[in-house]
Amino acid sequence: MRRTVRLLTGAALAAAVTGPLAGSVYAAGGTRLEVHPSSVVPGGSVTVGTAACGDGGTADGDASAVGAGHFTLAPGGHEGRATGRFEVPPSAQPGTYEIVARCSRGGREVHGDLxxxxxxxQPRGSVKTGVGGALGPDPVQTAAGVAALAVAAAGGTWLLHRRARGDGI
Structure with missing residues (x-):
């Protein structure tokens, strides 16, 4: 009983401590520069957005780290977000690049990774886990599996029937 009380007290204390922190972490999530898609091939188009500049706020974006130069984030996104687009140059090298936006009002700077x-x-096909669906990508293997199960079931039934009659195995 005491152990249960200690566990419940510890859980309540953890919730009380992390509750206010969880709200501030969530609020801080709006101060990042969101990059979509987060992974792109050279020559691809990227959209960025942030709510850090406030309702109707604009920002100057800088994608020169990847070679795309400067771009503008304009209001018009949902929930007071400023959004912008840029093209990754075909000559861009593989790697992780920091994309920066500076709000026009207040000069607040937000960062995101590309x-x-x-x-x-592109994900495609099935996951080969060794466990799974009866219908695989190969109908011949599926038919062979079904036939093997049918033979095993018939053999098991025949053996159980012989045993019940007392014929032995």
Whole structure:
């Protein structure tokens, strides 16, 4: 009983301490520069946005780290966000680059990361976990699996029937 009380007291104390912090972490999340997509191939288009500049705020963006130069973030996004776009040059090298935006009012600076890769990775196919669906990508393997299960079921039923009759195995 005491151990349960200690666990519950500890959990309540942790919630009381992290509760106010969780709100400030969430609020701080609006001060980052969000980069979409976060991973792009050279020549691709990138959209950035932030709520850090306030309602109707604008910002000057700087993507010169990746070779794209300066761009403007204008109001018009949802929830008072300023958004902007730029193109990653075809000559960009793979790596992680910091994209910066400075709010026109107040000079607040926000940062975000952009990853440049040589090839776009698109998820496709199935995950081969060794466990899973009856229908795989190969119908021949599926048919062979179903046939093996049918033979095993028939053999097991025959053996159980013989055992029940007393014929032995």
């Amino acid at each position: 990853v440049v890769t040589l090839t776009a990775v």
